[in-house]
Amino acid sequence: MDPHVTESLSAYMDGELPARDREAVAAHLRGCPSCSMHLEELRAVDAAARELPLSVPDGYFEALRGSVRRRLEGSRPAPRRLAPAWALAAAAALVLAVLTPRLLLDRGPAAPASRSVPAPTLGAPAPAPADERDRVTEAVPAAPRPEPAPRQPARPEGARLQRGRAEEQPAPATPPAAPPALPAPAAKADAPAAGANAAREQRDADALRALGYAGVPAEDGFAPTPQATKAEAETGAAGYAEEAKARRDKGAVGALQDRAAPAGEGRFGLLARRTVASAAEARSLRDAWRAFARDQPAGPHADEARVRAIEAGAEAWRKGKDERDRAETRQDGRAYLERPDALQADRVRAALRSLEP
Amino acid sequence: MHAADPVEADLLARARGGSLLAFEEIVKRYERRVYGIALRIVRRHEVADDVAQEAFMRAHQALSTFDLDRPFGPWICRIAANLAINHVRSPEARETPLPEGHAETAAPGRGALDLVLEREAREMLERALGDLPVEQRAVFALRTFEELSYREIADALGISIGTVMSRLSRARERLRESLAPYLGLAARRAEGG
Numbered sequence: 001m002d003p004h005v006t007e008s009l010s011a012y013m014d015g016e017l018p019a020r021d022r023e024a025v026a027a028h029l030r031g032c033p034s035c036s037m038h039l040e041e042l043r044a045v046d047a048a049a050r051e052l053p054l055s056v057p058d059g060y061f062e063a064l065r066g067s068v069r070r071r072l073e074g075s076r077p078a079p080r081r082l083a084p085a086w087a088l089a090a091a092a093a094l095v096l097a098v099l100t101p102r103l104l105l106d107r108g109p110a111a112p113a114s115r116s117v118p119a120p121t122l123g124a125p126a127p128a129p130a131d132e133r134d135r136v137t138e139a140v141p142a143a144p145r146p147e148p149a150p151r152q153p154a155r156p157e158g159a160r161l162q163r164g165r166a167e168e169q170p171a172p173a174t175p176p177a178a179p180p181a182l183p184a185p186a187a188k189a190d191a192p193a194a195g196a197n198a199a200r201e202q203r204d205a206d207a208l209r210a211l212g213y214a215g216v217p218a219e220d221g222f223a224p225t226p227q228a229t230k231a232e233a234e235t236g237a238a239g240y241a242e243e244a245k246a247r248r249d250k251g252a253v254g255a256l257q258d259r260a261a262p263a264g265e266g267r268f269g270l271l272a273r274r275t276v277a278s279a280a281e282a283r284s285l286r287d288a289w290r291a292f293a294r295d296q297p298a299g300p301h302a303d304e305a306r307v308r309a310i311e312a313g314a315e316a317w318r319k320g321k322d323e324r325d326r327a328e329t330r331q332d333g334r335a336y337l338e339r340p341d342a343l344q345a346d347r348v349r350a351a352l353r354s355l356e357p
Numbered sequence: 358m359h360a361a362d363p364v365e366a367d368l369l370a371r372a373r374g375g376s377l378l379a380f381e382e383i384v385k386r387y388e389r390r391v392y393g394i395a396l397r398i399v400r401r402h403e404v405a406d407d408v409a410q411e412a413f414m415r416a417h418q419a420l421s422t423f424d425l426d427r428p429f430g431p432w433i434c435r436i437a438a439n440l441a442i443n444h445v446r447s448p449e450a451r452e453t454p455l456p457e458g459h460a461e462t463a464a465p466g467r468g469a470l471d472l473v474l475e476r477e478a479r480e481m482l483e484r485a486l487g488d489l490p491v492e493q494r495a496v497f498a499l500r501t502f503e504e505l506s507y508r509e510i511a512d513a514l515g516i517s518i519g520t521v522m523s524r525l526s527r528a529r530e531r532l533r534e535s536l537a538p539y540l541g542l543a544a545r546r547a548e549g550g
Binding site: 006007010011014016041042043044045046048050051052054055056059060061064065067068069071073083126266267268269270271289291292293300 | 377380383384388389392393396401402403404406407408409410411413414418426440443444446447448478479482483486497501504506507510518522525526529530532533534537539540
């Protein structure tokens with residue numbers, strides 16, 4: 001048996017040993033220069049690690065804030081401004097005329113994506129099994145939610161995955177005696193709030209139904225129209241509106257992306273779940289895909305990343321009509337088609353064709 | 358139970374009500390911690406950036422269920438740590454060392470030999486940290502840089518306190534072995550304040 005206490009020194013140093021063990025280790029240290037030296041070395045390791053500077057590129061945090069803001073703006077409900085009744089009526093009529101056929105298209109099981117982020121098609125990674133996808137969503141804040149309200153509509157799988165597993169699972173069990181130093185993030189036991197949410201959601205559901213969208217299943221890429229936004233504004237249904245808007249932004253394409261998320265997820269999965277609502281976001285996504293392909297040129301998803309960079313570039317052009325985006329995308333596309341290892345030339349040609357007037 | 362900072366609780370309440378400005382303030386408060394955790398686990402800026410963004414997005418999505426009486430910091434750190442660990446465990450992860458010289462900061466008033474040794478030691482430590490299994494690295498990062506308690510780390514990573522204890526001990530031992538040639542220098546510096 002090892003007479004020394006080296007295995008306990010780490011916890012001793014952190015003050016995490018039970019009192020009896022702590023006293024025993026302290027007594028040993030008083031008479032053992034070897035263990036005392038060992039302890040000093042462990043302390044020196046920690047001190048040296050703490051001295052390692054955090055390397056942050058200049059301007060990074062401003063860029064991070066901007067990225068988060070843009071992503072949130074892309075998924076927030078329309079601002080609630082009062083508009084004249086005639087304007088709302090005109091908007092409703094226009095939207096009905098224009099979007100209803102589109103909505104019907106989107107309801108198809110495999111509605112081809114022509115908006116938002118391009119859908120993975122040729123060569124897209126096979127859909128991951130649910131447990132694989134869940135592996136990453138485990139990182140989602142384990143914020144337990146109250147018992148589901150009785151009238152809460154069933155959510156599609158994609159939406160559930162987006163919202164994260166945290167809302168589907170109870171918080172990890174924590175011994176009740178333990179001080180909850182870490183927020184078992186947000187155990188909010190407000191049943192009344194759940195009831196209020198249910199009532200709110202019900203009002204919104206009614207409002208949507210009144211506008212003719214009853215029975216449209218959200219999992220089919222339900223894309224509510226501005227009428228829905230109007231109804232949400234009128235009913236003050238912020239929570240439902242956010243979800244509806246998120247689904248609208250995500251649309252059928254986003255749902256397909258969820259299903260096509262590769263096993264293992266990781267960085268690829270993080271990027272594949274991004275949605276874009278503006279040219280700037282599409283550019284940011286394009287750059288992120290380029291960086292991914294650059295970092296892992298021989299990786300299993302490098303080809304897919306190159307193609308997605310091109311498609312995101314095309315999306316940037318469609319959204320912003322900035323000629324620089326079109327030029328860059330054409331250049332990226334040509335470079336891709338010249339690659340001997342290009343696996344998805346047809347998909348890239350299609351993206352390039354979409355740049356033509 | 359921790360009482361949350363009232364200013365922060367107010368920001369979170371407003372963010373929950375839809376204020377992006379309020380949430381941006383929250384991001385500003387925690388961006389360095391979140392990015393730091395991510396970087397120390399994934400070891401690459403681009404990936405740490407993805408993780409940091411995603412952590413804030415997921416926190417925002419789950420704000421409606423967040424208890425404002427609790428501190429936000431450990432929660433967002435937990436999200437970031439888990440995202441980072443998931444990334445490193447994923448087949449897509451191809452970890453490469455951080456760019457050379459990224460951590461160059463010369464301490465003033467030291468001799469040339471000390472500076473060289475310090476730089477070598479830092480590089481050695483960076484490499485050794487990168488060589489740790491991600492589970493050990495995450496525990497080490499949360500303890501050493503975030504100063505979380507064992508209970509907090511256990512809760513954050515969904516493991517037992519005993520596992521935290523053993524992973525941390527193993528991580529430190531490995532780092533100690535890697536740094537053995539330089540530990541005299543570190544001890545001298547510690548003595549010299």
